[in-house]
Amino acid sequence: MRIPCPYCGERDAHEFATLGDATLTRPDPAAADADAQFHDYVYLRDNPAGAHEEWWYHANGCRQWLRVARDTRTHAISGAVAARATEQASGEPA
Amino acid sequence: MSAPNRNRLTSGGLIDRAKSLGFSFDGTSYQGYEGDTLASALLANGVRLVGRSFKYHRPRGIVAAGAEEPNALVELRSGARREPNTRATVTELYDGLVASSQNRWPSLAFDALSLNRFLSPFLGAGFYYKTFMWPAAFWEKLYEPIIRRAAGLGRAAEEADPDHYEKATAFCDLLVIGAGPAGLMAALTAARSGARVILADEDFLPGGGLNAEAGDIDRRPAPAFAAHVVAELTSLPNVRVMRRTTVFGVYDSGTYGALERVSDHLPEPLPFQPRQRLWRLIARRAVLAAGATERPIVFGGNDRPGVMLAGAVGTYVQRHAVLPGQKIALFANNDGAWREMLAAQAAGAPVETIIDVRAEVAPALVAAARAEGLRVLTGAQVIATAGKTLTGLTVATPSGTERIAADTLAVSGGWSPAVHLTCHHGGKPMWDAGLAAFVPGTCPPGLSVAGAARGIFGLGACLKDGAAMGAEAAEALGFTVPAPDVPEVADAAFALTPFWHVEGSKGPAFVDLQNDVTAKDVGIAHKEGFRSVELLKRYTTLGMATDQGRTSNVTGLAIMASLTGASIPETGTTIFRPPYTPVSLGALAGHHRGKDFRPVRLTPTHEWARAQGAVFIETGAWLRAQYFPRKGEKDWLETVSREVTAVRASVGLIDVSTFGKIDLQGADVGAFLDRVYINGFAGLAVGKARYGVMLREDGMVMDDGTTARLSPEHYVMTTTTANAAKVFQHLEFCLQVLWPELDVALSSVSEQWAQIALAGPRARDVLARVADGDVSNAALPFMGAIECTVMGGVKARLFRLSFSGELGYEIAVPARHGAALAAALMQAGEEFGITPYGIEALGVMRIEKGHVSGNELSGQTTAGDLGFGRMASTKKDYIGRVMAARPGLTDPERPCFVGFRPVDRSRRLRAGAHFLKLGAAPTLANDQGYMTSVAYSPHLRHWIGLGLIKRGPERLGERVRAYDPVRGEEIEVEICAPGFIDPEGVRLRG
CATH class of the missing domain: 1.10.10.1100 (BFD-like [2Fe-2S]-binding domain)
Structure with a gap:
């Protein structure tokens, strides 16, 4: 696969490390049911056939975490944006 | 021996009769010409029997003239360069080539195991599921070895491959796969638009079918036309023509795998040249013009040497000027094969008979064949063959059965488009009833198919289709394509009855x-x-x-x-998967073999350590000094004990540059560290370092290390050697994804700083002679961290840290000064008998001191398990906090970190031993935990251990069994606190 890194241009997937699902949000550790939320956050993953948003880390490049839109059936990559460009502040932890 | 090249035509063909090449097959010497394949040269010399079959050891000859060859597999070259199962039909002949036949004993002509054919009732379909089953014990000892010996192909070389292999990457707008009529026109049309084109062809002579074509194109012989197009392509700066290069796989995002046989046509590679080069071709578009493969008709005795594909007979005659036989017959179901034979006959091949299964064949074709003196049998079938190599056929005709003398039978059952690459993304070929062939279905994105590979079988149509596909691809990429210039060739109608x-x-x-x-x-x-x-x-x-x-x-x-x-x-x-043709493991490995499997990282003091006589050990990618033996020491234990004793008594030094070092800067570093370490860092004063433990989000310990605050907004963190990359990636994730609002910037500086640990009661005396400033206990107290200079002006960082339990410092200097620092410390410590020590001694001292290390940070231990429970802050959130509070991770029954000593102090402890209560049976239910680390303590003069045992800290003084069934050992040990030396920490604060 080739990933269009917003900093480095299109690069081979060998330069990247992947972390999987990028749609998850780290739960609020102060929530009453934080343990249940964290359980889901750490362990539960959907396995969609089709469009998927994933974290890829450009380890051998700009060292940016990218949010990559990839089709799990075809490996077609429709885009990649830097995490910093999209992530909202998650709020202060408790 | 017969006359050399006795089956060679005196003129024609794409061979150079002036360049004679000597080669040997099964020890007999022959002559061929430049332009030959091994197969064409063998046929030219009348060699028809080239191998024995896989299961029945039946004599076999050459069937095809290309990559599809099933029979003519040989062992090519000898010794370390011996390559089994090489297809003679694609092996380019070179002077001095040595080949031998496979799967025969004692010789090709007489094969003792050909008796297998009488066993064929037992070796048929699924034989391994239903015969040789009884008695069951015989399979492994008797049947399988015999069957394995009898069945099989060539032998792999037994020595290491002396050649090297390379990997390379190339980029293009359009990749054209195959340089036959369609591929050449596709490449030329796109190239003239200015697109960057790569044209890859598996043959050593581009042209594909054109090289075996008898007619003219554009007033030139077809092979000359191909050469003319190739010459133009080669002259264009935007084109790369890759010969001897097989595109074997289609991967994601327009990535194609290709194998270039750089040196396979040479006795051995030229200096500094690889044998093969594995290419990663990145193409925006690709045109597959791989042609089609002829398929045979199946009949009794169809494996006799002399039975060949009709197209192969044509190729040998036209391209290599070789007559595969002296009496040639054709057995076919289509017009194309007739025309092939008529062309061969016109070139001088003794074609005598045409046998066609069809009752009705175009009268013009029949008339043409008869006009050339050929005997034509329609509605006829070959029902048997005779001879060790073919001597005759039995043919059933509408008027009865007759025997026909023939030494070569050309067979054609039609053509199968080479759709293989179109299937590599899961596309399924579709059946075309009109062609009686599978044609490409859904293709990988960016790949289109031209010519015979998509079922267009006429030469003129292939030229046109190639040009159209090349133009389409180039236009889709935004190039302006000049009107293609396609020569007109009239195609005969396609006529085939399945x-x-x-x-x-x-x-x-x-x-x-x-x-x-x-x-x-x-x-x-x-x-x-x-x-x-x-x-x-x-x-x-x-x-x-x-x-x-x-x-x-x-x-x-x-x-x-x-x-x-x-x-x-x-x-x-069936689905076709990569590779299209076999790819050697050597090519896939490239340079990554032996010690070059991955890069070796050397510490800045590596050469210095070598000069000190260090023995090195691989730790991850690093080579580190394991210990420094001296003359007269009888084993590593004596050396390591001497090093430990010297450090504890005076002073020693070790390179710890392999630790991960991360530079953190920004206004929010303290807050950030608070969120990634379990313990508090926000209050860390400038000039101080602190030990910290990091968890994964699931609550398990990920890593430990120290972080020092050099200035209000500048910190430097160390990680363990093993986790350096992982921790850095994790911190970047936390910063970029979880908390982008924090003002923190990270940089890995592991490579930039050399770091040497100095330990022992004399450490300060030595450091004082090297450092330019004050290193007194007041200026640099325990856990102090300062920036200064050493050796008269070299920028340095001093950390007062101890892993050994002794008074200790870590001195960091820019990496290029690392070796000089080691030398300076040695000189400064000479009067104290300063001792360089390796990671074995480091390990012994940390076990004596009771520090955790990689064996304990196994990914399955919690902070509580390792005795860090009280370090964990309750005043803040941090990665892993919530999950670490799960009942299973806080269960008081969990194995916890303690020390162990043998009750009989003379006994040796073993890491990995499991703990059992005294008298308890060794069952999983009774398992209490296990020993993680052991060492012989020169300080205590007996073995000591660290480990995890249920409720460990509550059981100090209790005796348990350390049970080690792997080594067959079992000893009684006593649980103790993990610090075996100076538990109060007086030494390191001294």
């Missing part, structure tokens, strides 16, 4: 020649219910040989379809 198998013919009728699968085997599979094409393949091994069923898949499918009464598309097709 015909697969002569039923009722005599003798075994082979479908898959390489794996010895017969039409009868397909019948057995059908009878026994293995009718799905995937089951048929696995049960009979049809199509599973090195040729992957190039000439047999479609025929096998058709025979199964006729047995089930279903159509061919209903019966299915």
Whole structure:
């Protein structure tokens, strides 16, 4: 696969490390049911056939975490944006 | 021996008769010409028997003239360069080539194991599931070894491959795969638009079918036309023509795998040249112009040497000027094969008979054949063959059965487009009933197919289609394509009547020649219910040989379809996966073999340590000094104990540059560290360092290390050697994804700083002589961290840290000064007997001190397990906090970190031993935990250990068994606190 890194241009997937699902949000550790939320956050993953948003880390490049839109059936990559460009502040932890 | 090149025509062909090449096959010397393949040169010399078959050891000859060859597999070269299962049909001849036949004993002509054919009732489809079953114990000891010896192909070289292999990457707008008529026109059309084109062709002579074409194109002979186009392409700066290069796989995002045989046509690679080069070709678009593969008709005795594909006979005659035989007959079901034979005859080949299964053949074609003196039998079938190599045929005609003398039978059952690469993304070929062939279905994105590979079989049509596909691809990429200049060639009509198998013919009728699968085997599979094409393949091994069923898949499918009464598309097709043709493991490995498997990282003091006599050990990618033996020391333990004793008594030094070092800067570093370490860092004062423990989000310990605050907004963190990259990636994730609002910037500085640990009661005395400033206890107290200079002006960082339990410092200098620092410390410590020590001594001292390390940070331990429970802050959130509070991770029954000593102090402890209560049976239910680390303590003069045992800290003084069934040992040990030396920490604060 080739990933269009917003900093480095299109690069081979060998330069990247992947972390999987990028749609998850780290739960609020102060929530009453934080343990249940964290359980889901750490362990539960959907396995969609089709469009998927994933974290890829450009380890051998700009060292940016990218949010990559990839089709799990075809490996077609429709885009990649830097995490910093999209992530909202998650709020202060408790 | 017969005359050299006795079957060679005196003129014609794309060979250079002035360049004679000597070669040997099975020890006999022959002559061929430049432009020959090994197969064409063998045929030119009348060698027709070239191998024995896989299962039945039947004599076999050359069948094809290209990559589809199932029979003519040889061992090429000798010694360390011996390469088994090499197809003679694609082996370019060179002077001095040495080849030998395979799977025969004692000789090719007389093979003792050909008796296997009398065993064929036991070796048929699925034999390994139903014969040789009894008695069961005989399989492993008797049957399997015998069968393995009897069956098989060539022998791999037994020595290491002396050649090297490379990997390379190239980029282009358009990749054209195959340099036949369609590929050449596609490449030329796109190239003239200015697109960057790569044209890859597996042959050493680009041109594909044009090189075996008898007619003219554009007033030139077809091969000259091909050469003319190649010359233009080669002259263009935007084109790369890659010969001897097979595109073997289609991968994601327009990535294609290709193998370039750089040196396979040479006795050995030229200096500094690889044998083969593995290419990663990145193409925005690709045109597949791989042509088509002829398929045989299956009949009894169809494996006799002399039975060949009709197109192969044509290729040998036209391209190599070789006569495969002196009496040639054709057995076909299509017009194309007739024309092939008529052209061969015109070139001088003694074609005598045409046998066609069709009752009706175009009268003009029949008239043309008869006009040339050929005997024509229509509505006829070959039902048997004779001779060790072919001498005659038995033919059933409408008027009866007759015998026909022939030493070569050209066979053609039609053509199968080479759709392989179109399937590499899961696309399924579609059946075209008109062509009686599978044509490409859904193709990988960016790949289009031109010419015969998509079922366009006329030469003129292929030229046009190639130009159109090249133009389409270039235009889609935004290039302006000049009107293609395509020569006109008139194509004859495509006429073929599907015909697969002569039923009722005599003798075994082979479908898959390489794996010895017969039409009868397909019948057995059908009878026994293995009718799905995937089951048929696995049960009979049809199509599973090195040729992957190039000439047999479609025929096998058709025979199964006729047995089930279903159509061919209903019966299915097999999926083609990469690679298209075999790729050597050497090419896939490239330079990554032996010690070059991955890069070796050397510490800045490596050469210095070598000069000190260090023994090195691989730790991850690093080579580190393990210990420094001195003359007269009898083993490593004596050396390591001496090093430990010297450090504890005076002073020693070790390179710790392998630790991960991360530079953190920004206003929010303190807050950030608070969120990634379990303990508090926000209050860390400038000039101080602190030990910290990090968890994964699931609550397990990830890593430990120290972080020092050098200035209000500048920190430096160390990680363990093993986790350096992982921790850095984790911190970047936290910063970029979880908390982008924090003002923190990270940089890995592991490579930039050399770091040397100085330890022992004399450490400060030594440091004072090297450091430019004050290093007194007041200026640099325990856990102090300062920036200063050493050695008269070299920028440095001093950390007062201790892993050994002694007064200790870590001195960091820019990496280029690392070796000088080591030398300076040695000189400064000379009067104290300063001792360089390795990671073994470091390990012994940390076990004596009771520090955790990699063995304890196993990914399965919590902070509580390791005794860090009280470090964990309750005033803040941090990664892993929530999950670490799960009941299972806070269970008081969990094995916890403590020390162990043998009750009998003379006994040796073993890491990995499991703990059992005294008297408890060694069962999983009774397992109490295990020993993680052991060392011989020179300080205590006995073995000590660290480990995890249930409720450990509550059980100090209790005796348990350390049970080690792997080594057959079991000893009684006493649980103790993990610090074996100076538990109060007086030494390190001194």
